[in-house]
Amino acid sequence: MSHKVYVTRIIQKPGPAALEAAGCTLTYWESADAIPREELIKNLKADTYDGLLCMLTDKIDGEVLDAAGPQLKVVSTMSVGYEHIDLEECKKRKITVTNTPNVSTDSVAELTVSLLLMTARRLKEGVRAVKAGKFTEWKPTWLCGAEITNRVVGIFGLGRIGYGVARRILPFGPKKMLYHDVVQVSFAADVGAEYRENLEDMLREVDFLCICCNLTPQTRHRINKNTLAKMKKTAIIVNSGRGGVIEHNDLCDALQNGVIAAAGLDVTEPEPLPKEHPLVALDNCVILPHMGSNTCDSRDNMSLTAGNNILNVLQSKKPMGLVA
Numbered sequence: 114m115s116h117k118v119y120v121t122r123i124i125q126k127p128g129p130a131a132l133e134a135a136g137c138t139l140t141y142w143e144s145a146d147a148i149p150r151e152e153l154i155k156n157l158k159a160d161t162y163d164g165l166l167c168m169l170t171d172k173i174d175g176e177v178l179d180a181a182g183p184q185l186k187v188v189s190t191m192s193v194g195y196e197h198i199d200l201e202e203c204k205k206r207k208i209t210v211t212n213t214p215n216v217s218t219d220s221v222a223e224l225t226v227s228l229l230l231m232t233a234r235r236l237k238e239g240v241r242a243v244k245a246g247k248f249t250e251w252k253p254t255w256l257c258g259a260e261i262t263n264r265v266v267g268i269f270g271l272g273r274i275g276y277g278v279a280r281r282i283l284p285f286g287p288k289k290m291l292y293h294d295v296v297q298v299s300f301a302a303d304v305g306a307e308y309r310e311n312l313e314d315m316l317r318e319v320d321f322l323c324i325c326c327n328l329t330p331q332t333r334h335r336i337n338k339n340t341l342a343k344m345k346k347t348a349i350i351v352n353s354g355r356g357g358v359i360e361h362n363d364l365c366d367a368l369q370n371g372v373i374a375a376a377g378l379d380v381t382e383p384e385p386l387p388k389e390h391p392l393v394a395l396d397n398c399v400i401l402p403h404m405g406s407n408t409c410d411s412r413d414n415m416s417l418t419a420g421n422n423i424l425n426v427l428q429s430k431k432p433m434g435l436v437a
């Protein structure tokens with residue numbers, strides 16, 4: 114197979130190695146950083162590629178697809194999320210879109226639970242206090258957080274990752290597990306999660322809210338001033354889905370005014386959040402740099418899956434992560 118594939122970043126070896134072993138010629142943006150849009154367009158115009166292996170930082174729209182030309186058959190993103198790809202524009206051009214589901218479920222679920230504990234147990238404040246020499250003596254009233262045991266946990270989006278989070282939370286002994294999603298799912302019974310068709314109903318009940326859903330027109334800014342106001346004052350939100358699910362100015366007001374207790378965000382809107390953003394300075398907000406799938410295992414598997422998806426499409430086989 115003598116296909117040409119453009120890779121928008123230096124990535125882990127397994128994907129590129131699989132493509133090369135199958136006879137593909139690869140061209141890279143030779144950097145660990147994101148390719149600037151104008152460079153992507155220029156580089157795609159300069160040659161004819163059958164496959165494009167991209168990241169969630171690359172906006173793939175009509176202009177990029179036009180630059181790539183009519184021979185482009187597949188856009189393979191090395192991510193689960195694909196909101197950066199214009200599916201309609203791909204469909205118009207008969208371009209297959211693929212993603213990398215399954216292979217980062219465990220890493221993202223582990224990170225979500227870590228962030229939940231980090232936020233609920235005020236670990237950021239504790240580490241900071243030690244660094245600043247403020248741990249002068251053990252005090253019974255200092256830095257008390259919340260435990261998961263006997264609390265109500267709500268999962269917004271019980272897909273693979275949400276289910277992985279629920280499975281990991283279960284051994285902590287929550288009082289109740291709830292979930293909200295577009296549909297009720299049978300596997301929720303494995304984790305004893307009760308369905309709430311209405312998000313607001315779930316928000317009223319939960320002590321911890323884990324946001325694990327995709328960003329869609331339906332979920333965009335679903336957590337906002339109105340929905341935050343329905344939550345308990347002691348509630349804690351953790352988001353490892355997509356930043357756009359939360360309206361960040363509303364979240365900031367809620368955290369500053371005691372509408373809810375704390376938030377842990379692995380994803381933000383915008384991303385990255387400028388360091389001057391008021392959320393960054395808040396003690397009751399833990400912000401991570403989108404680290405959900407940052408494990409060597411996940412990234413190798415994401416690379417391999419993204420590469421294999423391209424091969425499968427070019428060989429007219431069904432790719433593992435077929436989006437559209």
Ligand code: DGY
Pocket residue numbers: 169191192193194195217403404405406407
């Ligand atoms: C994904 O795969 O979409 C993640 O957000 C990247 O870690």
